[in-house]
Amino acid sequence: MKRRSAKRIIPGFGISLGLTTSFVSMMVLIPMLFLAVQSSDAGWSGFRKALSDPRILAGYKVSFLCSFAAAGINSVFGLILAWVLTRCRFPGHRLIDGLIELPFALPTAVAGIALTALYSDKGWIGSFFAAAGIKIAYTGAGIIIAMTFITLPFIVRTIQPVLEQLDEAYEEAGRMFGAPRELIFRRIILPELTPALLTGFGLAFARALGEYGSVVFIAGNMPFKTEIAPLLIMSKLEQFNYDESAAIALVMLVVSFAVMFGINCVQSRAASFSGG
């Protein structure tokens, strides 16, 4: 009884919960149910096509491989950036720190055309590679660059708070005992960062997988080669092929939810570990 009365002391329970549930039902629950019903209407034939058509399979492959590569690149550079931003002070420190969120603030279409302009054969960066006979824009490399741009903040910003709280005394102790730098990094810093690194990787991967705006400009969108799965959903829709686009969407959603679920597991394990 005591707990029950305690929770009702603060006013506004009914109205806030009521409003929240209606918002969530209208914006999330009902839309998701519609998608589930629509894709089940497509039946097994729709799904079989979404899981067996070679062009669609190639689309998944491009999406997954490029997202994985982008999240990997950002894990390496994100770790370095987070370390430099928390441990070093240098001129331009604040500017770099402030710029990290640019991919969140810059509209993806703008990022898309800017990156295409930079990496095409005549662009500032692309022309260097073109001289060496390497094409970046309109290839898989271009897709990876767009995805790297768009997911850059995720890993930096998940690692940074952990590094800030990490007690330098452990590193100091390791150094006092004469441990080499590599060993200190591998045995002391990295284990502390692993949950944050995995979380950041998962967030970046999921975001890159769904990304459309920045990728379509630089990708070239060649079937079987540089056609990403979200673009397939888009082109099926333009052909009024609702069943197939819903089926592809459901496959992508299942993967995203699996990644999100994995992140939750990593985080709750890390929380219970540090909590004792």
Place this chain on the structure above:
Amino acid sequence: MRKDVWIQRLLIVVSVLFVGVMLALPLIVVLTEAFSSGLDVFLRAVTDPYTLKALRLTLTATVSAVLINTLFGLTAAWAVTRFSFRGKGILSTLIDIPFAVSPVIAGLVFILIFGRISPLYPFLEAHDIKVVFAEPGIILATVFVTFPFVARELIPTLEARGTDEEQAAALMGAGFATIFRRVTFPHIRWALLYSVILCAARAMGEFGAVSVVSGHLRGKTNTLPLHVEILYSEYQFTAAFAVSAILAAAAVLILTARNIVEYLAHKEDDFNVR
């Protein structure tokens, strides 16, 4: 020890180069391309009636998304953190879903609900209500994509605060309005401002979801990012970059505002600790 210093310098150089090439260069290229054919061409593209119409729709969608999601964020944060009830976990998961959904899929969902194949379509048709391929669809898609932004920022902030202060105020007879205004709001105002800024940024730049529901009707359902795409695909590169420059300027403004808010919030925290 000397080697440590060198490694540190190397890492700083790597970071600066990476940020310079990946983040600063795209921003610079937008500006140089926008002005590459002179100021006249830039001004003509920016003041083009289609651009202005797109700007108006972008502003409408952004303001709607910010208003709706702020209201939702506040009620959701109040319900989830101030009370315990059954199904709280499920509610939190549902709030997060739009983060996991690709924008293109978000757009697709609204086509399924309000489009030609929807069971609602005959009703909408009979009453001449247009949702997809019209402004309401654009606004809905934008709201969906930015739905969790405010709630996700406020919930941890309120959670960390606990409910003691509100309970004390309620026991002393304060009503909801007084508690919220005098007790809760001062703790969450920076988080609220911060999340509103992020929400506005995302709403302004949304492309995938809006692209699906827009039907690409120029002058009717065009937002600025869609206008950029249309100009670009018509090979009007300078005009596309000119419109992009407006959005890039807005992005830089948003980043600056974000950094100022973060700075002020930190300063206040330090002050409170002392």
